[in-house]
Amino acid sequence: MGHYCRLCGRTRANEKFTGKGHQTHVCRDCAKMPKEACNAIEWEAEIFGFLKQSHISDKNVRRLQTLSGSGDARIAELALIVIEVAKVKPYKRRRLKMLARERGDLLEALEKTGLIEAHHC
Ligand SMILES: [Zn+2]
Incomplete structure (x- = not known):
């Protein structure tokens, strides 16, 4: 089960999200932008x-x-x-x-x- 990133629109593996990222639906890569x-x-x-x-x-x-x-x-x-x-x-x-x-x-x-x-x- 992945998790949806609302910025890049991809469903990505859970490890691509930080705890905060899960809440805000922003993956690690997008959080770095x-x-x-x-x-x-x-x-x-x-x-x-x-x-x-x-x-x-x-x-x-x-x-x-x-x-x-x-x-x-x-x-x-x-x-x-x-x-x-x-x-x-x-x-x-x-x-x-x-x-x-x-x-x-x-x-x-x-x-x-x-x-x-x-x-x-
Ligand atoms: Zn993303």
């Missing part, structure tokens, strides 16, 4: 999570606005794209079709950044 990289992974997961939701709320958008001010360029970019998606089509239903029709640029941004994957699961 610099804090910035660690935050970025969490923020990215958070941004993907918003796209997976059936609806991106105003509260989510405020959170995205905070993330768009992140010092991490990729996180800021992802956040800005999702803010734009939320403006155009906050509901997930038919979102990709609608974007394909009206906002090809935004759809392309979702594809380029990999954010589109959030729509496939």
Whole structure:
């Protein structure tokens, strides 16, 4: 039986986790990462999570606005794209079709950044 690491997403052997790591679901390797990289992974997961939701709320958008001010360029970019998606089509239903029709640029941004994957699961 392994244990799930929420940062790298792998299920790893129990010995790859410290006692504290078990509680926080962070494996030894990820625990050694610099804090910035660690935050970025969490923020990215958070941004993907918003796209997976059936609806991106105003509260989510405020959170995205905070993330768009992140010092991490990729996180800021992802956040800005999702803010734009939320403006155009906050509901997930038919979102990709609608974007394909009206906002090809935004759809392309979702594809380029990999954010589109959030729509496939
Ligand atoms: Zn890990």
